[in-house]
Amino acid sequence: MSDNTYRVIEIVGTSTAGSDEAIANGVSRASKTMENLDWFEVIEIRGHIENGSIEHYQAHLKVGFRLNEPA
């Protein structure tokens, strides 16, 4: 087995429902354009407030995925 290399990108998933769904939405969107997603790390949870209640949650994530060998 060769030595794999991974790429790590930063994304921000959002949700009006809560922080776990914000994480899941970000991972789901990343999976649409990148293959081999392997892990995520939450680097920050933030959100916007409107009229005194939380309008949406923002999950700042690092997402790691294995690089295929270039053709």
Add this chain to the structure above:
Amino acid sequence: MSDNTYRVIEIVGTSTAGSDEAIANGVSRASKTMENLDWFEVIEIRGHIENGSIEHYQAHLKVGFRLNEPA
């Protein structure tokens, strides 16, 4: 439009139900005495344990709000 200034305060919301509700409770309480709440950042999630299970969650938050011009 003039250049706005924001104030950022630190609060700790608590909940027996979970970390998202602890966040929401903290934001809700802050909105009772401050206007123009705009965003929050989670800076720490902690909690107390009693008899081996979680008694409550504590969400340490920064909450930002726009300052009105002084009269």
Add this chain to the structure above:
Amino acid sequence: MSDNTYRVIEIVGTSTAGSDEAIANGVSRASKTMENLDWFEVIEIRGHIENGSIEHYQAHLKVGFRLNEPA
């Protein structure tokens, strides 16, 4: 009352359901072998991804508990 001393250990609770359950699972497992659990702090939320969706959440926790006096 004498001056108590506490020990703080680091554990990783996991869950397929979400980050709060990962925290709760870690605390629950720790309570099976340690007494006097007092507080937890979340130091990182990570997770594994399989086939583009979250396979499980990992909650890295510090858990503090009061030391009994040695016999």
Add this chain to the structure above:
Amino acid sequence: MSDNTYRVIEIVGTSTAGSDEAIANGVSRASKTMENLDWFEVIEIRGHIENGSIEHYQAHLKVGFRLNEPA
């Protein structure tokens, strides 16, 4: 001379012109409602982008000021 106590608050000054003016605007606004401002520390420079250019700068500041003795 007695031992002074200081309060430190966090504000966000903004400017369309640049980061130094964002700092200065934040300090200026704080001075309208607080006395004895003594120092500032820049904790973050951020900003918003619109149509590919910087729309405004945001200087996150800690501002310290000496507390008067309560009457």
Add this chain to the structure above:
Amino acid sequence: MSDNTYRVIEIVGTSTAGSDEAIANGVSRASKTMENLDWFEVIEIRGHIENGSIEHYQAHLKVGFRLNEPA
């Protein structure tokens, strides 16, 4: 029992005698204008030097206190 909310403020206590007294002076001053003080965290110890010896100690503290419900 309802879910409490706490506020956390940053102050700087000072003392010519030492760092513990700087902490205590800051907490004491805060208690004159705020109720329900609950905990402190030391975030930095600094000080001024004059003629080669320490002129005073500065204890940067976060101080947490429980918010009463607004009337």
Add this chain to the structure above:
Amino acid sequence: MSDNTYRVIEIVGTSTAGSDEAIANGVSRASKTMENLDWFEVIEIRGHIENGSIEHYQAHLKVGFRLNEPA
């Protein structure tokens, strides 16, 4: 309105004139190949020195932009 996802990339803008221009140059270059740029955060200001004076400023930035839905 659906839940947006954002991507955050790290770039280094440079300028011989100053740190704000280094920030602006980095944002301007990023806008040539990416759409929907939304915010930036300065993560470090560095620079090179030649013959005892500053030869250029380097602004390390995170730049966030909204992802379009994949076609």
Add this chain to the structure above:
Amino acid sequence: MSDNTYRVIEIVGTSTAGSDEAIANGVSRASKTMENLDWFEVIEIRGHIENGSIEHYQAHLKVGFRLNEPA
């Protein structure tokens, strides 16, 4: 001489008298159940406040000790 290995544990010493005594109490308690204690590092000083004055100091410490070879 072989290459030693050390273990590092986190404890919280407490004291009503001051932060140095909280450190010393934590080290003293650790020495009752562990041998070969070698160094400590203070990672946080916190404390509880009751009726506006400091009720006790908490010194969060890392304590390192040399591991004996397993029998």
Add this chain to the structure above:
Amino acid sequence: MSDNTYRVIEIVGTSTAGSDEAIANGVSRASKTMENLDWFEVIEIRGHIENGSIEHYQAHLKVGFRLNEPA
């Protein structure tokens, strides 16, 4: 000479041999699909353990490269 802009990406190089080779493997893989690589920074060294010995090293790197002007 115009003001250059650089891009910084995060990758994870791996090796069964050691941490320097993990760094080198990551840089080598990045050079296959990106031009003008200029510097790297190690942000974390981790690794997997199997049967009590290190199975592979993982070097988390930031890698910076100069952007060409878009055509």
Add this chain to the structure above:
Amino acid sequence: MSDNTYRVIEIVGTSTAGSDEAIANGVSRASKTMENLDWFEVIEIRGHIENGSIEHYQAHLKVGFRLNEPA
């Protein structure tokens, strides 16, 4: 499959030969008294100097291992 829990401990491996061997020595020593070691993270590389050259390297590590269910 049930939700696993992991424990993370901090150790310091040492070596006169280099930092990778210090890491390996620490992991090897840990494997003598703990089962199911799974990963390590390097949190600091330090060392002692004698007569102007490096006498030994110290690798501060976090080591994670899966907890078995208590009997």
Add this chain to the structure above:
Amino acid sequence: MSDNTYRVIEIVGTSTAGSDEAIANGVSRASKTMENLDWFEVIEIRGHIENGSIEHYQAHLKVGFRLNEPA
């Protein structure tokens, strides 16, 4: 070419005009007594406030310079 060694020192440049000039003043002063200055990193921007406006900016810098071989 031999392997160079660099020294990194910390200085604080000040200016009444702005943060870039504070950086430049610090670098300029350092160049009067040290040769081969190569790079700087801004580690903190602070300043003093008098009568509600900024009296001077303080740029805390690390400055790196190449060491000549000792004679």
Add this chain to the structure above:
Amino acid sequence: MSDNTYRVIEIVGTSTAGSDEAIANGVSRASKTMENLDWFEVIEIRGHIENGSIEHYQAHLKVGFRLNEPA
């Protein structure tokens, strides 16, 4: 008044008596070879343990002092 420049150096003061005396010893020693000492910041408190009790405290300090103009 011209724009002053400051130098910041790192020292470690030690004491068998306590952390404040370790700070004071470090500052006192620094004042023997450097003029115009102006402030200190505590960056770490550590210490050595022998036979289960604290043998000495080590206060890692940054010490700032104003630079005179070179002749």
Add this chain to the structure above:
Amino acid sequence: MSDNTYRVIEIVGTSTAGSDEAIANGVSRASKTMENLDWFEVIEIRGHIENGSIEHYQAHLKVGFRLNEPA
């Protein structure tokens, strides 16, 4: 025995061979002009890349040494 004071300086050792040799080169160069070197801490590993492979490693180090009493 009197209370020793230590000085801590920051240097950058470099090597074309690897990170351990970069550390060793930096310590070796420091030992040519300073006595009583006692310990080092690695604060960052970086390096330059040319034509897609690592041209040299840079080990940013803190090096501590005991101060002699001034004459």
